[in-house]
Amino acid sequence: MVFSSVVFLFRFLPLFFLLYYLVPERMKNVILFLGSLIFYAWGEPVYVLLMLFSTVVDYVHGRLLERLRGKRAARLVVLSSVLINLAVLCFFKYADFLIQSVNAVFGTKLPLFGLGLPIGISFYTFQTMSYTIDVYRGQAKMQRNLLDFGVYVTMFPQLIAGPIVKYRDVEESLHHRKITIFDVSEGLKRFCAGLGKKVLLANNIGELWAYVSGLDPRGMSMLTAWLGILGFGFQIYFDFSGYSDMAIGLGRMLGFRFPENFNYPYIASSVTEFWRRWHISLGSWFREYVYFPLGGNRKGLPRQLFNILVVWMLTGIWHGAGWNFLLWGLWFAFALMLEKAFLGNLLAWLPRGIGIVYTLLVAVTGWVLFALETPAGIWGYTKAMTGVSVSLVDGQGLYLGRQYLILFLVAAVASTPLPHKFTEYLRKSRTGLHMALYRFGEKFIPAAMLLLSIAGIVDASYNPFLYFRF
Amino acid sequence: MDEKRSALFTIIVITSVIAVFGVADLIQRDRLFSETENRVLAGRPEFTLDAFLREGYAQKYEAYLSDQFVSRDKWITIKTYMDLLLQEKEVGGVYLGSDGYLIERHLPEEYSHVQEAKKIALLEKLVWEWDAGVMLVPTADNILSDKLPKYAPYYDQKQFLEQVAQHVGPEHYVDVYSVLREHAGEEIYYRTDHHWTSLGAGYGYDAWAQYTGRRGGRYTAEDMELVAEDFLGTLQRKVNLNMAGDDIYYFPETLKRPLKVTYDLKKEAETCYEASHLDTKNKYGFFLDDNHAFVEIETESHNHKSLFIIKDSYANCFVPLLIPHYEKIYVLDLRYFRGRLFEFMEEHEPKQGMDVLVLYNCIHFLEEFSYVE
Numbered sequence: 001m002v003f004s005s006v007v008f009l010f011r012f013l014p015l016f017f018l019l020y021y022l023v024p025e026r027m028k029n030v031i032l033f034l035g036s037l038i039f040y041a042w043g044e045p046v047y048v049l050l051m052l053f054s055t056v057v058d059y060v061h062g063r064l065l066e067r068l069r070g071k072r073a074a075r076l077v078v079l080s081s082v083l084i085n086l087a088v089l090c091f092f093k094y095a096d097f098l099i100q101s102v103n104a105v106f107g108t109k110l111p112l113f114g115l116g117l118p119i120g121i122s123f124y125t126f127q128t129m130s131y132t133i134d135v136y137r138g139q140a141k142m143q144r145n146l147l148d149f150g151v152y153v154t155m156f157p158q159l160i161a162g163p164i165v166k167y168r169d170v171e172e173s174l175h176h177r178k179i180t181i182f183d184v185s186e187g188l189k190r191f192c193a194g195l196g197k198k199v200l201l202a203n204n205i206g207e208l209w210a211y212v213s214g215l216d217p218r219g220m221s222m223l224t225a226w227l228g229i230l231g232f233g234f235q236i237y238f239d240f241s242g243y244s245d246m247a248i249g250l251g252r253m254l255g256f257r258f259p260e261n262f263n264y265p266y267i268a269s270s271v272t273e274f275w276r277r278w279h280i281s282l283g284s285w286f287r288e289y290v291y292f293p294l295g296g297n298r299k300g301l302p303r304q305l306f307n308i309l310v311v312w313m314l315t316g317i318w319h320g321a322g323w324n325f326l327l328w329g330l331w332f333a334f335a336l337m338l339e340k341a342f343l344g345n346l347l348a349w350l351p352r353g354i355g356i357v358y359t360l361l362v363a364v365t366g367w368v369l370f371a372l373e374t375p376a377g378i379w380g381y382t383k384a385m386t387g388v389s390v391s392l393v394d395g396q397g398l399y400l401g402r403q404y405l406i407l408f409l410v411a412a413v414a415s416t417p418l419p420h421k422f423t424e425y426l427r428k429s430r431t432g433l434h435m436a437l438y439r440f441g442e443k444f445i446p447a448a449m450l451l452l453s454i455a456g457i458v459d460a461s462y463n464p465f466l467y468f469r470f
Numbered sequence: 471m472d473e474k475r476s477a478l479f480t481i482i483v484i485t486s487v488i489a490v491f492g493v494a495d496l497i498q499r500d501r502l503f504s505e506t507e508n509r510v511l512a513g514r515p516e517f518t519l520d521a522f523l524r525e526g527y528a529q530k531y532e533a534y535l536s537d538q539f540v541s542r543d544k545w546i547t548i549k550t551y552m553d554l555l556l557q558e559k560e561v562g563g564v565y566l567g568s569d570g571y572l573i574e575r576h577l578p579e580e581y582s583h584v585q586e587a588k589k590i591a592l593l594e595k596l597v598w599e600w601d602a603g604v605m606l607v608p609t610a611d612n613i614l615s616d617k618l619p620k621y622a623p624y625y626d627q628k629q630f631l632e633q634v635a636q637h638v639g640p641e642h643y644v645d646v647y648s649v650l651r652e653h654a655g656e657e658i659y660y661r662t663d664h665h666w667t668s669l670g671a672g673y674g675y676d677a678w679a680q681y682t683g684r685r686g687g688r689y690t691a692e693d694m695e696l697v698a699e700d701f702l703g704t705l706q707r708k709v710n711l712n713m714a715g716d717d718i719y720y721f722p723e724t725l726k727r728p729l730k731v732t733y734d735l736k737k738e739a740e741t742c743y744e745a746s747h748l749d750t751k752n753k754y755g756f757f758l759d760d761n762h763a764f765v766e767i768e769t770e771s772h773n774h775k776s777l778f779i780i781k782d783s784y785a786n787c788f789v790p791l792l793i794p795h796y797e798k799i800y801v802l803d804l805r806y807f808r809g810r811l812f813e814f815m816e817e818h819e820p821k822q823g824m825d826v827l828v829l830y831n832c833i834h835f836l837e838e839f840s841y842v843e
Contacts, residue, residue, distance in 0.1 A: 005532055006532065007535050011535075045522055046523065182473075185477035188484045396621075399623055442480060450487050451487055451548075458545040
């Protein structure tokens, strides 16, 4: 089930929360667990078993780790947990990709498994790995209660598109959480904002990319190519951060505080900063469980550059089983290594605006690798972006630019902290008029966004789910 | 306390949106058909374990919920106005042109050279075999191009028509393009529908008259009579905006002589206009009783001349204009015809032979023209 659907908004959501708020506290986890299973099984009626399998496996590993604390065998247990998780992930996500690659390189004809990718598998396997590793390191306590642990793994808000919540972030709340009226109102507002970002901004500007990516790049002007990929950049940002907002909002309504996942990535003034602002929970996962264990930056520059390369290859391939995703990761690794070597110091010295433009260039050209899957497609599109294919500007580009101008402006402003700063200014100024404006806006703007989003969902001419490859 | 009350109020405002429409949606009954969208709506799928596990029950149920959502038409209108606010000038494949014209969008990349060549080859076979005339009518975007939004791309039908003319030769080509272009400032296309108007067809007649060596100017704006004022056509239904309806005119001269019209070999009529359609949404159906596979028109002019027209719906308002010139007119719509075309034509060809005319708009021709010899 996805959040931006009639069945979620008008069936699951009201029914679930009605039950959840009505039952006494000790029953809340039961409702949350069952609700989450229904939520997942709605879209993945078979793979829900895989998720339960993963839950039980890591639960057992957690208990074993506690029993073996301090002993050498604990190492083997955590290793076993990581291996099982990676095996599940690799089998369902990468097996066919590897077989295809082998077939392509060696000319063999090995058959494919042809299994669909279980939605959210990359998110929940990463979550459960964080649990066993943290228990092994003594950074989290073992969870004795299978139900509570099941709630952590399967919890529907962040299940299919993140954020990746580490076990220790919600450890306390799993047993005991207090839900205040402010949690509910703030959560609802956040959910509406996220829904609006997804349905009103991402879906609309996504139509531009859907159109441009369907064109033959050999006949594409530079303007069209740039508009298209900028459109994709906005689409994926608002789609992904919108999903995270909805997840965080729903989590808050349940009584959880999930970590933030996006922090205005398009105002970053270096690629290093971009990755501290984009998909934060994934970046911090890799930093904590791969980059630091590899030595991070503590073993000299060459080793640090190597570590960056490893982490970003993994980051790339995490986003989908395809060479283009690997390339995409390498593209960022390359920029990050340059920044570590010298570019970072240079950027820090230059005006911030230059850094922002440079970062946007790296990110936007990166989206070409991300969004197009074939080498020919990537090459053709990149050529169109340089303007050598046809021309710099043509009627088509001008038309698209005119047609999407307002949406681009709205999207650009919405990707900066300005709207947030403005509401904070109103909220904090405490004069009567400002306060009244704020009080009015905080109720009716989310409600209006919800209404308009419903219109977008019911019309549903274009409402894609972008993370089926993650 | 104040903060708490405000938070509670926030919760009430937001949840009431869900509650109000959720309850209304539960109460409301299902519809079979949407008139505005002109399609059958999804019905409630039956739940079985097998359907759920293997047959995509969830997707079907979601389609059902969305199709049957309470006041679906209004939501779609809201979405359309939102699109207009954000992206302007284009809704669901329709350009919002100036002067209140809705103009169907046909993008250049939708029609390849291969497709053009294929259709022309097919057309040539027909032309050489039957000495047929070719009358391809450009769509509104190519004629009313100054009414399109600025820079709006459109498939260039002029270059396609030039190719056609070159292949079939001037002795088979009726140049409608130039005539319509000359009259681009007049009401030759409907504002809310993709068809040309009776006036447009009247100018089409001039092109045809010139091609057959007759005198043009037989059907002018002054000769027309109004039959309906509130025609909201296919394009209006696509964008679903509030608009003033189009006027539908026809040429009463075409009614002067008694006729026998036979639709699909069974339904008979004494005129080629069917007024009952004027009370429905599909008012263009007034002409030739909407779409039929095969129409035979018998006139009182005993000149032993016959015409066989292979056509799309653009011909419906044009065919009546030819009545004075023929004793028999056969009208065939290939979309509904499953037999062998040439055999079928031979069956209807009188001893002294017959004229053959291919009449399509360029887009329908590229998309739909096909037959088995």
